[in-house]
Amino acid sequence: MITSLPVSRVPDPSLAPPLRWGILGPGGIAHAFARSVQKHSRQQLVAVGSRSPERAEAFAAEFEIPRVHTSYESLVADPQVDVVYVATPHSHHHAQALLAIAAGKHVLVEKAFTRNATEAREVADAATAAGVVALEAMWTRFLPGTDVLRQLLTDGALGEVVSVTADFGLRIPPEDAVRLHDPALAGGALLDLGIYPVSFASLVLGPPEQVTATGQLTAAGIDEHVRAVLRAGAAEAVLTTSLTARTHTTAQVIGTLARVDLPADFYTPVPLRVSTGHTTLTADPGRILGHEGLVYPAAHLAQLVADGTTDSPLLPLEETIGILTTTDEIRRQIGVVYPGEVTPSPAPAPTP
Numbered sequence: 001m002i003t004s005l006p007v008s009r010v011p012d013p014s015l016a017p018p019l020r021w022g023i024l025g026p027g028g029i030a031h032a033f034a035r036s037v038q039k040h041s042r043q044q045l046v047a048v049g050s051r052s053p054e055r056a057e058a059f060a061a062e063f064e065i066p067r068v069h070t071s072y073e074s075l076v077a078d079p080q081v082d083v084v085y086v087a088t089p090h091s092h093h094h095a096q097a098l099l100a101i102a103a104g105k106h107v108l109v110e111k112a113f114t115r116n117a118t119e120a121r122e123v124a125d126a127a128t129a130a131g132v133v134a135l136e137a138m139w140t141r142f143l144p145g146t147d148v149l150r151q152l153l154t155d156g157a158l159g160e161v162v163s164v165t166a167d168f169g170l171r172i173p174p175e176d177a178v179r180l181h182d183p184a185l186a187g188g189a190l191l192d193l194g195i196y197p198v199s200f201a202s203l204v205l206g207p208p209e210q211v212t213a214t215g216q217l218t219a220a221g222i223d224e225h226v227r228a229v230l231r232a233g234a235a236e237a238v239l240t241t242s243l244t245a246r247t248h249t250t251a252q253v254i255g256t257l258a259r260v261d262l263p264a265d266f267y268t269p270v271p272l273r274v275s276t277g278h279t280t281l282t283a284d285p286g287r288i289l290g291h292e293g294l295v296y297p298a299a300h301l302a303q304l305v306a307d308g309t310t311d312s313p314l315l316p317l318e319e320t321i322g323i324l325t326t327t328d329e330i331r332r333q334i335g336v337v338y339p340g341e342v343t344p345s346p347a348p349a350p351t352p
């Protein structure tokens with residue numbers, strides 16, 4: 001029986017040694033990232049690169065960033081930059097990550113890492129060959145609560161995991177986010193929101209042996225609603241994502257000895273609850289809440305570099321590739337194709 005919860009081993013992000021960061025694509029999430037990193041870490045934002053001089057200047061002024069680049073080529077070539085944060089639509093991550101790696105920079109790539117597993121493999125291989133860190137900014141992975149869950153799973157405290165559920169849906173019409181409704185920008189619910197439930201299932205259950213998906217597509221051909229069931233051994237994950245409706249955005253892990261509930265919004269720092277039938281214990285989410293938690297992957301990458309490690313033990317590149325292999329299979333089943341993408345991974349052999 002669980003009488004106390006493990007303590008998170010995630011270090012305070014302010015302890016990570018500073019790197020000099022270049023921001024590639026100063027849009028919505030780059031603003032949240034910059035605020036979080038400047039408030040909670042010693043990481044230095046030294047450069048910004050945008051296709052738009054006005055956007056680059058405005059971002060630099062807002063965050064007191066000294067170096068402004070009006071091309072991504074110039075940003076990645078900047079000798080003052082150690083690491084590039086790629087914060088553009090999914091369609092562009094593959095080429096821009098390769099650009100940064102070719103210039104010898106470490107790279108933190110927003111989720112979804114790339115459009116598909118083949119592109120992710122190319123980025124991973126390039127980073128490995130160059131001896132630099134490439135990390136998916138799947139921030140949930142690096143949060144204190146996730147480390148508590150990881151320890152409960154490793155220690156067997158939940159018993160045998162039989163079921164995972166996770167959902168992430170928001171109502172986002174085309175007028176609110178063009179990129180999410182454009183197949184050419186690899187829009188759709190799955191890569192933008194559904195990637196969180198898929199990554200969560202991967203953390204808990206590992207790679208699925210079987211994927212079964214249904215979905216609804218818009219007239220433009222992006223997925224606006226997806227339901228996927230992943231089977232791994234005797235366990236099953238039921239995942240939903242939507243651009244048409246706000247869903248609970250919670251996650252549950254059900255084991256034979258205990259259940260873990262992550263309240264909304266489960267992908268952010270939340271107080272996860274562990275219930276055994278007799279008791280319910282709540283884990284401290286830490287002092288950094290909401291989107292300020294974007295600092296965690298930045299600090300983790302900086303620590304990897306300081307330690308001379310090129311692949312994250314918390315989210316290895318092989319797992320990022322595996323997660324995209326799952327989304328490739330979901331997309332294959334529901335018929336989502338992005339124009340211009342490097343070939344997705346081939347369909348798996350049918351399971352008997």
Ligand SMILES: NC(=O)c1ccc[n+]([C@@H]2O[C@H](COP(=O)([O-])OP(=O)(O)OC[C@H]3O[C@@H](n4cnc5c(N)ncnc54)[C@H](OP(=O)(O)O)[C@@H]3O)[C@@H](O)[C@H]2O)c1
Nearest residue numbers: 025026027028029050051052055087088089090110111112
């Ligand atoms: N971690 C999170 O919680 C979170 C939340 C939201 C989004 N994200 C992720 O962050 C990434 C960016 O999302 P966002 O909402 O920040 O995007 P956004 O604001 O729409 O765009 C970000 C930047 O991408 C470039 N861009 C925009 N539209 C483009 C187009 N049509 N073609 C080429 N480049 C374009 C622009 O760079 P220039 O300034 O150089 O033109 C823009 O500044 C995505 O991978 C998304 O999944 C993560």
